[in-house]
Amino acid sequence: MGESALVTGATAGIGASFARLLASKGYHVVLVARDEERLHSTAKQLATDFGMTSEVLRADLSTAEGLKLVEDRVASITSPIGVLVNNAGFGLNKSFLASKIEDEQQMFDVLVKAPMRLMHAVLPVMKENNRGIVINVSSVAGWIAGGTYSASKSYLTVLSESLHTELIDTHVTVMALCPGFTRTEFHERGRMKMKGLPNFMWLNADRVVNQAWSDARRGQALSVPGWQYWILSTVSRFGPRPLVRKIGMNVRKKQRHK
Secondary structure: OOOEEEEEOOOOHHHHHHHHHHHHOOOEEEEEEOOHHHHHHHHHHHHHHHOOOEEEEEOOOOOHHHHHHHHHHHOOOOOOEEEEEEOOOOOOOOOOOOOOHHHHHHHHHHHHHHHHHHHHHHHHHHHHHOOEEEEEEOOHHHHOOOHHHHHHHHHHHHHHHHHHHHOOOOOEEEEEEOOOOEOOOHHHHOOOOOOOOOHHHOEOHHHHHHHHHHHHHOOOOEEOOOHHHHHHHHHHHHOOHHHHHHHHHHHHHHHOOO
């Protein structure tokens, strides 16, 4: 068995693309998601396509029990994780002023608490072995003012940059992947309206993941796939904040169902 890589939210979208890429590179992939049937289906497909064994961990990262299960796995010294991809996540289609606090808390737990705790568990092992890659799937939304989803992704991006700098003299890389709109199940599950988005603004999940892997291997702190999102992220980071806030809230309003 080769080196191990763990991917959260591994059965669909960007997570499934990461699982396929890592299996193609010879990694033993630890697949984490809530749907056990899809987990086993994904593991079977990776074995068929790449001849690689996979490990299935059914876990709901919004619960203490599910998070502890994955924490214990990434903290393993006898079977260390060489690559961690924090990808699990979802969005809400309601304003913070109209949403249920239980939904907000669940999103916070999955988007912020889970990757923070998993990094806190895995990085000491990676640092001791002086090798490893952590890819946090953040978003260009982290640079705009688009509600709690944007705030959560901002946390993830900033923490990734901080840890990348702290580990600069090691062979451990922490990188934030900041894609824009990508064709996955994400928006459908969140019941978000996306019909008005121009076709050129959509990214392909496999291309996003290929660029992210290349950037992480080169030791980058940030990966922003797509020329259109490189431009948008530049404007979002360095443009006047009143303009950025207005753009962010307009985007969020258009996604919400009436």
